[in-house]
Amino acid sequence: SGRRSWSAVDQYLAATLVGEDTALAEGRRAAHAAGLPGIEVSAAQGKLLMLLARLVGARKVLEIGTLGGYSTTWLARALPEDGEVVTCEYEPHHADVARENLARAGVADRVSVRVGPALETLPRLAAEEAGPFDLVFIDADKENNRNYVEWALKLSRRGTVIIVDNVVRGGAVLQADLPDADPEAAAVRGTRDALALLGADRRLDATAVQTVGAKGWDGFAIAVVK
Ligand code: SAM
Numbered sequence: 001s002g003r004r005s006w007s008a009v010d011q012y013l014a015a016t017l018v019g020e021d022t023a024l025a026e027g028r029r030a031a032h033a034a035g036l037p038g039i040e041v042s043a044a045q046g047k048l049l050m051l052l053a054r055l056v057g058a059r060k061v062l063e064i065g066t067l068g069g070y071s072t073t074w075l076a077r078a079l080p081e082d083g084e085v086v087t088c089e090y091e092p093h094h095a096d097v098a099r100e101n102l103a104r105a106g107v108a109d110r111v112s113v114r115v116g117p118a119l120e121t122l123p124r125l126a127a128e129e130a131g132p133f134d135l136v137f138i139d140a141d142k143e144n145n146r147n148y149v150e151w152a153l154k155l156s157r158r159g160t161v162i163i164v165d166n167v168v169r170g171g172a173v174l175q176a177d178l179p180d181a182d183p184e185a186a187a188v189r190g191t192r193d194a195l196a197l198l199g200a201d202r203r204l205d206a207t208a209v210q211t212v213g214a215k216g217w218d219g220f221a222i223a224v225v226k
Helices: 002-018 022-033 043-055 070-077 092-104 118-127 142-154 169-174 185-200
Strands: 060-064 084-089 111-115 135-138 161-164 204-211 218-225
Touching (some): 002 043, 022 070, 043 135, 060 118, 070 092, 070 111, 084 092, 084 118, 092 111, 111 118, 118 142, 135 142, 142 185, 161 185, 169 185, 185 204, 185 218
Parallel strands (some): 060 135, 084 111
Antiparallel strands (some): 161 218
């Protein structure tokens, strides 16, 4: 019953506070209809990303893991007219769906979707001097979370905010020694490595917050570059 009430409370909070508009709701539906997994952030989390981007006055945002562009849309809406989100996506089909959704939401002109493995795109962004980014949202293949935090640092400046999603994983993050065969093993290892780096690197100040809601029991880490 816990999980059911978490979802009900999320719906109540979303209806009362969040104001997800039809473009965002349609985008979510279109992504599911196109066969994409329903693993986008919740409406309340998407709004939180938007508010954080506003709080830091972000003009340039880097996202790793686009899916159908749901979180991308929230982030893009935080930006001024000349702002930009660069978002990295491995699956060309996801990127196509995202581009349609971003156009529907009226933010396509502010978003550049870069298709390919993020570990190939990120060095390219560095070579292009695309940074520094004001906010980085990491939400892709969790086994690479530590690599993504390292790239976020390379593409950041003092004051950049780095957010890592899904760091609690229903409590599985405690299980340091899952056997390789366990489907959670690589994600847990990558997440623990990322959290260890966030905690130990002297260039970063970090915390993490556990969350419950429509997405079950999870949490996000947030760090500021010193
Ligand atoms: N941020 C999205 C949202 O909240 O709307 C959800 C992103 S989903 C959790 C993760 C995405 O990362 C998937 O679309 C997946 O295809 C993509 N992905 C997986 N491995 C990747 C990689 N190596 N490089 C870039 N993207 C990757």
